[in-house]
Amino acid sequence: MNIIAIMGPHHAFYKDEPIRELDGALAAQGFQTIYPKDAGDLLKLIEHNPRICGVIFDWDEHGFDLCSEINQLNEYLPLYAFINTHSTMDVSVNQMRMAIWFFEYGLGAAEDIGQRIRQYTNEYIDTITPPLTKALFTYVKEGKYTFCTPGHMAGTAFQKSPVGSLFYDFFGGNALKADVSISVTELGSLLDHTGPHLEAEEYVARTFGAEQSYMVTNGTSTSNKIVGMYAAPSGSTVLIDRNCHKSLTHLLMMSDIVPIWLKPTRNALGILGGIPKREFTRESIAQKVEQTERASWPVHAVITNSTYDGLLYSTRYIKETLDVPSIHFDSAWVPYTNFHPIYNGLSGMSGDRTPGKIIYETQSTHKLLAAFSQASLIHIKGEYDEQTFNEAYMMHTTTSPNYPIVASIETAAAMLRGNPGKRLINRSVERALHFRREVQRLREESEGWFFDIWQPEGVDEPQCWPIQPGEEDWHGFNDADADHMYLDPIKVTILTPGMSEQGVMADEGIPAALVAKYLDERGVVVEKTGPYNLLFLFSIGIDKTKAMSVLRGLTEFKRAYDLNLRVRNMLPDLYAQAPEFYRNMRIQTLAQGIHNLIRDHDLPRLMLQAFDKLPEMKLTPHQMFQQQVKGNVETVDLSKLVGRVSANMILPYPPGVPVVMPGEMITEESRAVLDFLLMLCTIGRHYPGFETDIHGATLTDEGQYLVRVLKA
Structure with missing residues (x-):
């Protein structure tokens, strides 16, 4: 983070010369300087280069308007305005709250100004770095000698072995130095929630709109078990979404509790729908309790939000309707819902407290945010027993947590704070919308068939699209409830030919597994493959290059399929698994063969009945x-x-x-x-x-x- 953008004044020697001196002083301080052509160029540089740590500009030429535009991109970025004795300083109190420093043009002052810019840059870095991560960075820089775990001793042990040296060189010194023992007192304790760890949890809670948050290093599979162990005593009854993650089934295997299933819907394509409103009513639950051996009135409920395919609930109805003391929203796939207005009211932490209830939300911070694998969060709103909850937490949490994972959770939260965070999520939504429009365009322009996309008509504006009754043409759910479920735009489902959303099988079809294998052999990994659908996740790490690679892969598949290439040429990895079987087979023969099997088994009927x-x-x-x-x-x-x-x-x-x-x-x-x-x-x-x-x-x-x- 050592790049300074300089918007140099034009055609004024008495201004140019001090800036040239300052350029040299900044270089001595370790900064790299860049010179945008104009304000538009500068704003694009800031938007796409997060390593820019400051902007120098001429106040008379640009003034407060430029500051406001930069502030919309990053309100923390230091701004250095150069003025002269005749400059007009018409700045309001609110405007002075921006990170703006003023310097006068003058020769011989460059070294002092450079030192001040270094000081303000350090303060900027300190401001944006969250507490635990900051403490961990400081500890690593101090380079203390430890005589405790882990045994690799900041990577030293790896360098005593040839293969260990390969490992060290691959991961780098800082990654290994940051893998420290829980005995390091200045970092506090993840288990006791003290020191920088406590500060980090408070920081995360403020960021995600929770009253209390817990950082978990064993994934949301563990977060789900922690919540369940606290919320459901032995012998109690729990309402659980039938489309639950397997970690919740493991909870049921560990704890002597009685499950009552909330039954969701599916459409003929196999896309997971939500739980209908009627399932949440007291009458429906009373009937389930009566029909279930050993069941009593439920003490807790678990709802998957969102579904794997990106359907989100309007959570207020569930919070107000479910007559249970606590509700857990398993939101593993949507840790970003607090950071874009289109998700308002669609998450567990949305809105105020629910009187008389505790609301939990678990999130996989690693799935669609920038945290390491196994990074997870538990968020809580409502009154609960912190000591008892922490016993459940420690029951499932290792006494040797990986601190880089913990720091990555906190850093993922820090990335979402303020205008930079809103912009990150907004860009994910915009890229997904652009990708959707490109698929539609290619479908309209293609001769013959092309891939379709699971979405309503008109996807121009950023929004979550409602799954409304009477509009089964696109979503395929025949008994949808009004204003209950919404499709997340960043979960993109591509449809292959062969079956309509209403379950009508075509004479010819292309099972999605063929397309997934084709894309995989070209370096594109699909998140989920259904019979005739492919799911792509447009997380904050997806850029245009990756999106274009998917579009290119889809168009190349169509071209190869229409040419009816041999399987060995189109899918060489598949061919290698059974060369005798696939020796003379062509891709259309393979596709039609699998399609006929699916049709013979009457897949649409199975999809609708198997989960009913x-x-x-x-x-x-x-x-x-x-x-x-x-x-x-x-x-x-x-x-x-x-x-x-x-x-x-x-x-x-x-x-x-x-x-x-x-x-x-x-x-x-x-x-x-x-x-x-x-x-x-x-x-x-x-x-x-x-x-x-x-x-x-x-x-x-x-x-x-x-x-x-x-x-x-």
């Missing part, structure tokens, strides 16, 4: 896991699952949402769940390389899927 009638709970997940620990299980073929109690959760990837829970039994009424799983298995058996990853099932070398069940 749930399997029957014979044991709670906790009871079933205890049976498994005791060895009271056996293995059967997946096709034999009807009438047997599943020992494990069974979930196909993607999307990684359990379809059978531990202790549940598929009956003839819920057989569509099994038929859906068998369809996925059939595709892999017929076409090598298209095997489905089904957690909870073991795929043998012979192509058989085995599952564990309770002994008969």
Whole structure:
């Protein structure tokens, strides 16, 4: 952070010469200077170069207007205005709150001004650096000798071995020096929430609109368990979104609690819908309690917000309607909702406290923000017992936390503060909208078929689009509630030919798995692949280069598909898995073969029925896991699952949402769940390389899927 932008005065020697002297003084201070052509050029440089740490300009030529425009980009950036004895200083009190310093033109003053600019730059860096990260940077710079963990001793141990030296050189010295022990007292404690760690949690809470926040280094899988362990005592009943993350199923296996499922919808494409409003009513919950063995009135509820496919709830209705003491919004995929007005009212922390209730929100700070993997946050609004909650926190948190992960959580929060943070999220939204418009344009201009996009008509303005009743043409949810769910624009779902949103199968189709494999071989990894849809996430790290690579990949796929190239030429990695099978096969033959299998299994019916009638709970997940620990299980073929109690959760990837829970039994009424799983298995058996990853099932070398069940 040593770049100073200088907007030099024009055609005035008595101003040019002092600036030339200052340029030399700044170089002596370690600064690099750049000279934008005009104000527009300067603003573009600031917008796209966050390492610029100050701007020098002529007050008479630019004045307060330029300061205001810079302030909209970064209100913390130091501004240095040069004036002369005749300059007009018409600056209001509010304007003086900006980071502006004034200097007079004069020869021989450059060294002093350069020192002051260095001082103000250091203050700027200090202002934007959050507390724990600042303390960690300081500790690393001090270079203390420690005689505690970790054993690599700031990377020294790695440099005593050839392979260790490779590791050290790859990751760099500071990354290893920042991996310090919890014994370092000046950094405080993540477990006791003291010192810079406490300051960091308070900083994060203010940033995300929470009353209290906790930083978690084991991912949101752990955050979900922490909240659940505190909120749901043994023997209690909990409402849980059926489209939950598997970490919540693990919570149910660990704790002796009774789950009652809130049943969401899906459309024929397999896109995860939300829980209908009727499921949240007291009447609906009372009926579920009556029908569930050992159930009592729920003490806690868990809602996935947003869904994997980017559907967000209007959370106020849920907070006010659900008659439970606490509500947990699992918002792993949307840690950015507090930083753009289009998400107002669509997050757990939105709005004020809910009287008589505690609201929790867990977020994967690493998923769509700039934090390291495993970085997660827990946010809380409402009265709770901090000491008991911290016991649950320590129960799942390591006593040797990775401090770079913690610092990355805090830094991700710092990046979102103020105008720079708003601009970051706004640019993600704008890039996603631009990408959507480009796909539409290519579809209109293409001869024959092209990819479609799951969205309503007219996506020009930044907004979250409502999933409204009576508009099934685009979203495909037949029983949508008004003003209940909204599509996040940065979650972009591309549709391939073969099936409409209403579930009408075409005679010809291109299963999305083919496109995903094609893109993967060209360096583009898709977040989620459905039967005829691909999900792309436009996080803050996505730039135009990455977006254009997707567009190029889609157009190249169309060109290759229309030419009907051989599989070995179009998908060489797939060909390498089974060269004999794919030796003479062409891409259209492969696509049509998989499409026919999907059509023969009547996928639209399976999608709508498989998640409508749930399997029957014979044991709670906790009871079933205890049976498994005791060895009271056996293995059967997946096709034999009807009438047997599943020992494990069974979930196909993607999307990684359990379809059978531990202790549940598929009956003839819920057989569509099994038929859906068998369809996925059939595709892999017929076409090598298209095997489905089904957690909870073991795929043998012979192509058989085995599952564990309770002994008969």
